[in-house]
Amino acid sequence: MSGFQFDLLSTDQKARRGRLTRPHGVIETPIFMPVGTQGSVKSLGNDDLDACEAQIILGNTYHLMLRPGADLLRSFGGLHKFMSWDKPILTDSGGFQVFSLAEGPNNLVEIDDDGVSFRSYIDGSKHRMTPEASMQIQMAIGADIIMAFDQCPPGKSSREEVQAAMEKTTRWLHRCMAAMTREDSRLFGIIQGGIYTDLREQHVKEICSTDLFGYAIGGLSVGEEKEDMWPALEASTNHMPVHKPRYLMGVGTPDDLLDGIARGVDMFDCVMPTRNARNGTLFTHQGKISIKVARYRMDEGPIDSKCSCYTCKTYSRAYLRHLFAARELLFFRLASIHNITYYLSLMHDARTAIEENRFARFYDERKAAHAGGEVA
Numbered sequence: 001m002s003g004f005q006f007d008l009l010s011t012d013q014k015a016r017r018g019r020l021t022r023p024h025g026v027i028e029t030p031i032f033m034p035v036g037t038q039g040s041v042k043s044l045g046n047d048d049l050d051a052c053e054a055q056i057i058l059g060n061t062y063h064l065m066l067r068p069g070a071d072l073l074r075s076f077g078g079l080h081k082f083m084s085w086d087k088p089i090l091t092d093s094g095g096f097q098v099f100s101l102a103e104g105p106n107n108l109v110e111i112d113d114d115g116v117s118f119r120s121y122i123d124g125s126k127h128r129m130t131p132e133a134s135m136q137i138q139m140a141i142g143a144d145i146i147m148a149f150d151q152c153p154p155g156k157s158s159r160e161e162v163q164a165a166m167e168k169t170t171r172w173l174h175r176c177m178a179a180m181t182r183e184d185s186r187l188f189g190i191i192q193g194g195i196y197t198d199l200r201e202q203h204v205k206e207i208c209s210t211d212l213f214g215y216a217i218g219g220l221s222v223g224e225e226k227e228d229m230w231p232a233l234e235a236s237t238n239h240m241p242v243h244k245p246r247y248l249m250g251v252g253t254p255d256d257l258l259d260g261i262a263r264g265v266d267m268f269d270c271v272m273p274t275r276n277a278r279n280g281t282l283f284t285h286q287g288k289i290s291i292k293v294a295r296y297r298m299d300e301g302p303i304d305s306k307c308s309c310y311t312c313k314t315y316s317r318a319y320l321r322h323l324f325a326a327r328e329l330l331f332f333r334l335a336s337i338h339n340i341t342y343y344l345s346l347m348h349d350a351r352t353a354i355e356e357n358r359f360a361r362f363y364d365e366r367k368a369a370h371a372g373g374e375v376a
Helices: 044-053 061-066 072-075 093-102 131-141 159-179 197-208 226-237 252-262 274-279 311-313 317-325 329-355 359-371
Strands: 006-012 017-020 025-028 031-033 059-060 089-092 109-111 116-119 127-131 144-148 186-191 212-218 246-249 266-267 281-284 285-288
Touching: 006 329, 017 252, 017 329, 025 031, 031 226, 044 311, 044 329, 059 061, 061 072, 061 093, 061 127, 061 131, 061 226, 072 131, 072 226, 072 329, 089 131, 093 116, 093 127, 131 144, 131 159, 144 311, 159 186, 159 197, 186 197, 197 212, 197 226, 212 226, 252 329, 274 281, 274 329, 281 329, 285 359, 311 329
Parallel strands: 031 266, 059 089, 089 144, 144 186, 186 212, 212 246, 246 266
Antiparallel strands: 006 017, 017 025, 109 116, 116 127, 281 285
């Protein structure tokens, strides 16, 4: 079907500059996707996201299936219309949340070869998620990019546990492919393998043999050490198809994004910019700051003098500190606008650096600047 295309425009060593064309719009890569867990990027309206220059957002299948539910979303013609968002949407499969929220008496999870049974975190009701069910829910959501249902083992899982999850993920991918019938969406397979580089290499070859539109690297930033994460990522990207988009799931800090780009990743998502914003941590060109500390009580300057977002152009650090201390809801919006803008501007600057064949210098300069800031 026309309207789906990925073009690799330029490279600088392993860093890639691309363009992903979807029916709902064009995505310039590398790109960061703000997380709209329940059909909303927390505290931000669509006009805020437009002002931040967000090109694509992520919706969460697990949460959306529980509330408002697939039937309601289907009746509205999908999440785009329901939330009045006219740009691309990517949905995760729900698998990660099923496993990560499997704590406490109301979230018991039972995994078998066919799928997963679990209880809702909202009311304790019983639910069943299979590869076919995940596809049906994501197709009802109407996402441009749909993720295959996978099993994501914790970061410090044993080799045997990781290998079992890989095998299940591969079997489930083929079931997802058979169940995927929505013509205006595209399916991504997910590569697992934990921190074991040989398993990563094995699984990337298995998953990428399916010739899907794109592929995601899962099972990283889930409790493993950073020094283990990067070799595992490289073992994945080194064997992924060159002319297909690559998505690193759930990562991370600004430095993590730079490290991912340097290893050939095109797409990222993480709740960090909005979650940290709500907790008073703000990312800047000089590192991160904690707006709650006393030194900002009389500070008339913006959060970041190099940032052109609405918050930085309009409000002082002193005012933002006051809003945070007073627990005013406006703080959540203003801080989130800034952090999302910073993440997206970092992606913009990385794209320019790759185009100009100076990504290595940009990487070193930006990481050095980040290291000079205050640690919250």
